[in-house]
Amino acid sequence: MKRKMKIEDLSRPAQQLVTLEPSDLLPLPPPYDEPRPLKELTEEQRQRYEASLDGIVGLGVTKPANAQEEEEFVAKFLSGLKKLLSKENNWTFIQPLLHSLDYCVKCQLCNDSCPAYLSSGKQEIYRPTFRPEVLRRIINKYLKKENSLLARLTASNIELNFTLLARLAELAYRCSLCRRCAQVCPLGIDNALISREIRKLFSQEMGIAARELHEQGTVQQLKVGSSTGITPKALANIIAFMEDDIEEKTGRKIKIPVDKEGAEVLLVHNAGEFMAWPENPQAFAILFDAAGIDWTLSSQIAGYDAVNYGIWYDDVQAARVAVHHAEAARTLKVKKICVGECGHAHKAILVIADRVLTGELNIPRESALPLLEHLVLSGKIKLDPKRNDFPVTLHDPCNMVRLMGIVEPQRKILRAICPQFREMEPHGVDNYCCGGGSGFAIMQSMNFPDWRNSVSARMKMKQILEAFADVSEPAQNKYVCAPCSNCKGLMRDMFEFYGATRKSGIFYGGLVELIVNAMVDLQKPFLTWEQL
Numbered sequence: 001m002k003r004k005m006k007i008e009d010l011s012r013p014a015q016q017l018v019t020l021e022p023s024d025l026l027p028l029p030p031p032y033d034e035p036r037p038l039k040e041l042t043e044e045q046r047q048r049y050e051a052s053l054d055g056i057v058g059l060g061v062t063k064p065a066n067a068q069e070e071e072e073f074v075a076k077f078l079s080g081l082k083k084l085l086s087k088e089n090n091w092t093f094i095q096p097l098l099h100s101l102d103y104c105v106k107c108q109l110c111n112d113s114c115p116a117y118l119s120s121g122k123q124e125i126y127r128p129t130f131r132p133e134v135l136r137r138i139i140n141k142y143l144k145k146e147n148s149l150l151a152r153l154t155a156s157n158i159e160l161n162f163t164l165l166a167r168l169a170e171l172a173y174r175c176s177l178c179r180r181c182a183q184v185c186p187l188g189i190d191n192a193l194i195s196r197e198i199r200k201l202f203s204q205e206m207g208i209a210a211r212e213l214h215e216q217g218t219v220q221q222l223k224v225g226s227s228t229g230i231t232p233k234a235l236a237n238i239i240a241f242m243e244d245d246i247e248e249k250t251g252r253k254i255k256i257p258v259d260k261e262g263a264e265v266l267l268v269h270n271a272g273e274f275m276a277w278p279e280n281p282q283a284f285a286i287l288f289d290a291a292g293i294d295w296t297l298s299s300q301i302a303g304y305d306a307v308n309y310g311i312w313y314d315d316v317q318a319a320r321v322a323v324h325h326a327e328a329a330r331t332l333k334v335k336k337i338c339v340g341e342c343g344h345a346h347k348a349i350l351v352i353a354d355r356v357l358t359g360e361l362n363i364p365r366e367s368a369l370p371l372l373e374h375l376v377l378s379g380k381i382k383l384d385p386k387r388n389d390f391p392v393t394l395h396d397p398c399n400m401v402r403l404m405g406i407v408e409p410q411r412k413i414l415r416a417i418c419p420q421f422r423e424m425e426p427h428g429v430d431n432y433c434c435g436g437g438s439g440f441a442i443m444q445s446m447n448f449p450d451w452r453n454s455v456s457a458r459m460k461m462k463q464i465l466e467a468f469a470d471v472s473e474p475a476q477n478k479y480v481c482a483p484c485s486n487c488k489g490l491m492r493d494m495f496e497f498y499g500a501t502r503k504s505g506i507f508y509g510g511l512v513e514l515i516v517n518a519m520v521d522l523q524k525p526f527l528t529w530e531q532l
């Protein structure tokens with residue numbers, strides 16, 4: 001239920017602060033308008049985990065067994081917070097963090113940009129400035145206490161205790177780090193960065209991180225080769241299978257190059273593609289082969305997995321993964337790394353990695369999208385748009401589009417090869433996050449998937465339905481083009497949750513698949529609805 005909330009309420013170990021009622025949520029059009037209560041935690045889960053923020057557990061902070069454990073928890077947090085605010089210990093992000101903490105004027109212009117806040121029916125705790133303000137008040141009261149009158153005036157009566165901190169940790173996992181709020185802020189405040197830095201503090205200093213991002217994510221990736229668990233040996237089998245499948249589908253015998261020394265391009269996919277959507281790396285292989293591109297995949301640890309979940313929660317893990325990516329390219333002596341259809345991998349390899357890759361590890365790195373644009377618009381590959389004559393809309397992955405400004409290549413391609421292409425509104429740099437950003441798409445803890453689909457992804461679901469409103473009958477198949485593995489993961493679960501394929505004939509897939517589907521010299525269509 002919506003109720004007025006004060007920042008200091010977070011430190012009051014009382015009842016659950018917020019209960020999300022279906023009637024509060026952003027309305028969806030029929031037949032998606034049936035109220036659907038969010039899944040409740042079991043009594044056992046409530047006993048074990050701190051869930052009194054909103055009754056949802058994404059992170060799963062276990063309750064301390066006694067007063068001493070609680071004291072240690074608080075002390076660790078404070079010591080981590082001091083590090084977070086020191087240049088020596090946080091050289092990566094200290095400047096934008098301090099700017100964002102110090103210069104917000106609380107104008108609240110950013111509120112209505114946030115999909116989680118709007119989708120939840122404007123729940124106070126999801127407001128973009130709410131969690132930064134909690135952190136600010138802790139800093140003012142506990143780290144600047146000897147300081148000015150201003151610090152004392154702005155500190156309020158917030159109390160540093162386990163409940164407050166566990167709620168804050170969960171709250172950092174209710175923001176998908178989409179940075180839509182940063183886009184509208186007149187002062188360049190990045191509230192997403194503050195959420196990310198809170199996650200970092202909990203991970204690096206307290207060993208608390210989402211299992212799917214840490215143990216099953218970066219740790220597994222650095223140990224076995226990929227965050228999916230695919231080892232180099234398993235990759236070889238998958239590639240052999242993909243070659244057979246390409247031949248069966250297209251009649252073409254294509255050898256997918258692996259570990260080719262000195263190649264022009266090292267193509268790195270999110271390894272999730274090999275498992276869940278092999279048609280995407282297959283389509284890259286068909287297109288690159290047809291275009292005569294000198295390319296290769298790598299079979300080194302992390303060299304075949306562009307994932308870098310570290311950018312969502314932990315600098316140390318982010319740096320380790322980035323170095324492995326660069327090492328894979330350096331060993332193969334390739335000219336450049338090209339990132340496939342994965343949004344956060346774009347940010348990790350092309351933007352964040354700049355902070356750690358120096359000297360011979362600073363290998364040229366670029367997005368695959370401009371290359372795809374060139375292949376389509378140059379006329380090098382013969383394409384027939386009639387092969388894609390069904391309604392198509394485009395989802396803009398936040399990291400590629402809002403963060404990096406890669407806006408036009410993907411839509412120029414779709415305008416050229418999909419006669420029924422239509423935009424979502426808003427789109428481009430004003431897009432809404434799919435709802436799966438920052439790890440949400442893969443986080444499966446307890447009732448978190450229910451929150452993700454009901455709240456975080458709700459705005460995207462609404463946008464997709466609106467984009468296809470004129471062709472809503474289920475008999476008409478439609479395609480949401482999402483050039484990002486995480487966004488596709490979100491859509492797979494979201495469409496299942498809402499029954500979108502059954503009720504409205506909505507499917508999803510990548511970009512390169514549409515290009516290959518339009519290739520005139522392929523005898524059969526590359527895309528089959530049954531396989532989507």
Ligand code: SF4
Pocket residue numbers: 103104105106107108109110111129184185186187188189190191
């Ligand atoms: S983050 Fe920017 S837009 Fe939001 S309240 Fe602060 S100053 Fe205003």
Ligand code: SF4
Pocket residue numbers: 113114115116117127128129174175176177178179180181182191192
């Ligand atoms: S980054 Fe996105 S989800 Fe997070 S507060 Fe800003 S707009 Fe909301």
